[in-house]
Amino acid sequence: MLSKFNKLQIIRVVYWLFLTYMVAAFIWWYISLVKQSDQIAEVQFNSLQTNDPALTAKVKSIQNFQLRKNKQYIGEGLTFLFLFLVGAIYVYRSLVKQLRYSNQQQNFMMAVTHELKTPIAITQLNLETLLKRNLEESQQKSILQVSLQETKRLDYLCNNILLASQIDMGNYKANIQVVDCTAIIHSLVTQLKSSMPHRKINTSIDNDIFIKGEPVLIQLLVNNLLDNAIKYSASDTDIDVCLQQQEHKVVLMIKDQGVGVPLEESHKIFEKFYRVGSEFSRSTKGTGLGLYLCKRIADLHNAQLSVAANSPVGSIFTFTYYVS
Numbered sequence: 365m366l367s368k369f370n371k372l373q374i375i376r377v378v379y380w381l382f383l384t385y386m387v388a389a390f391i392w393w394y395i396s397l398v399k400q401s402d403q404i405a406e407v408q409f410n411s412l413q414t415n416d417p418a419l420t421a422k423v424k425s426i427q428n429f430q431l432r433k434n435k436q437y438i439g440e441g442l443t444f445l446f447l448f449l450v451g452a453i454y455v456y457r458s459l460v461k462q463l464r465y466s467n468q469q470q471n472f473m474m475a476v477t478h479e480l481k482t483p484i485a486i487t488q489l490n491l492e493t494l495l496k497r498n499l500e501e502s503q504q505k506s507i508l509q510v511s512l513q514e515t516k517r518l519d520y521l522c523n524n525i526l527l528a529s530q531i532d533m534g535n536y537k538a539n540i541q542v543v544d545c546t547a548i549i550h551s552l553v554t555q556l557k558s559s560m561p562h563r564k565i566n567t568s569i570d571n572d573i574f575i576k577g578e579p580v581l582i583q584l585l586v587n588n589l590l591d592n593a594i595k596y597s598a599s600d601t602d603i604d605v606c607l608q609q610q611e612h613k614v615v616l617m618i619k620d621q622g623v624g625v626p627l628e629e630s631h632k633i634f635e636k637f638y639r640v641g642s643e644f645s646r647s648t649k650g651t652g653l654g655l656y657l658c659k660r661i662a663d664l665h666n667a668q669l670s671v672a673a674n675s676p677v678g679s680i681f682t683f684t685y686y687v688s
Contacts, residue, residue, distance in 0.1 A: 375459070375463070376460070379456055379459070383452050383456075386448065386452075387445070387448075387449075390441060390444065390445050390448070393441075394437055394438075394441045397433075397437045398434060398437060401430055401433040401434060401437070402430065404430075405426050405427075405429070405430040408426045409423070409426060480518065480521065482514075483514035483515065483517050483518040484518070486510065486511070486514045487511045487514050487515060487518075490507045490508075490510060490511045491511065493507060494507060494508075513559060520587070523584065524584075524588075524653050524654065524657060525653065527584065527657060528636070528653050528656065528657055528660075531657075531660050531664075532636075538577075538578045538581065538664055539578050539580075540576055540577060540578060541576070541577075541578070541579070542574050542575075542576060543574060543575050543576070543577045543578070543579050543582050544573075544574055545573045545574065545575055545582065545607060545614065545616070546569055546570065546571055546572060546573045546607065548579065548582055548583050548586060549567075549569055549586055549605065549607055549616070550567075550569060552583065552586050552587055552590060553565055553567055553590075553605055556590060556594075560594070562599060563594065563599060563603065564601075564602045564603070565602070565603045565604075565605060566602055566603070566604045566605070567604075567605045567606075568604070568605070568606045568607070568608075569605065569606070569607040570607055570608055570609050573607060573608075573609050573614055575614055575665070575685045575687070576665075576688075577665045577685075578664075578665075581661045581664065581665070582661070582665075584657065584661065585657070585658050585661045585662070585683065586616070586618075588654040588655065588657060588658050589618045589658060589681050589683070590603070590605070590618060591654060592620075592654055592655060592681070593618055593619075593620035593622065593679075593681075594620075596620065596622035596623050596679075597620040597621055597622030597623070597678060598621075598622070601620070601621035601622070601678075602621060603618070603619065603620050603621075604617070604618070604619040604620075605617075605618055605619075606618075606619070612686060612687050613684055613685060613686045613687060614684070614685040614687065615682060615683070615684050615685075616682070616683040616684075616685075617680055617681070617682050617683075618680070618681045619674050619678060619679070619680045619681075620674065620678045620679055621674065621677050621678040622677070622678050622679065623677075623678075624673055624674070624677055624678055624679050625671055625673070625679050627673075630671055633655050633671065634655050634656055634658070634659035634669065635656060636653070636656045658681075658683075662683060665685060666685075666686070667683060667684055667685040667686065668682075668683070668684045669681070669682070669683050669684075670682050670684075
């Protein structure tokens, strides 16, 4: 990772050195052309005869020619310099963005590989244990429950990757219908409490809240937001889930007391593969797809997804659906 960082720094230094050289070359050519114009004018002045009756007119003509050429050089030089700088800045930004995107993709592949191998390894170990040992029924049930949980985790990750690919290619067709948000959120919170009984999840969910959308996508959005809250907050802190029907809109808020999102990164966290913190020092597990998918799902439902700071610490993710 460090070599990639150094590579990016080297590219930046080389690029700006090249840009500085090109700007200096533009200035040098402008000065050279102005000097050449002055020399031509001087030669023309020297060729004039003092007793020439049209001397005044010729002097004025030479001066006008010299002035016109200088204006031409200034105009063309500034135009070319402006276009060159605009193009250079565009290329630089595209290059840096591509390099960062490439690094994020590589980190994503490493994270996905780890996220895939972990449930596979656990499930494999559990199955081998069941085959090699004669365990009591309660032990077998416990091992099977762990294996099932890891299988669901694997399925969840695969669904995220598949959905992101389909949305990016424009191949996903949403099956819009009336969605019972109250039932979906109650179900997901109940499952979460069952799988993580040590986590305290507070709920304030209004009854009979319906929106027009796709149940699978809404479930995935809520699941990703809950997973994000758990991932970035300590196990002894609370998570608050609030669903309200307000005037002309439905508002879902998920609050955590975790590390929070820095203000300068709040507009980036919904980008594909982006994760808070440095790509070279981050230790929290994840693929950088969860919040990206949440944002895309919100867009598909003509809704808004935003993040704000929680008090005193943590984040508040708000999904706002406007009732038509």
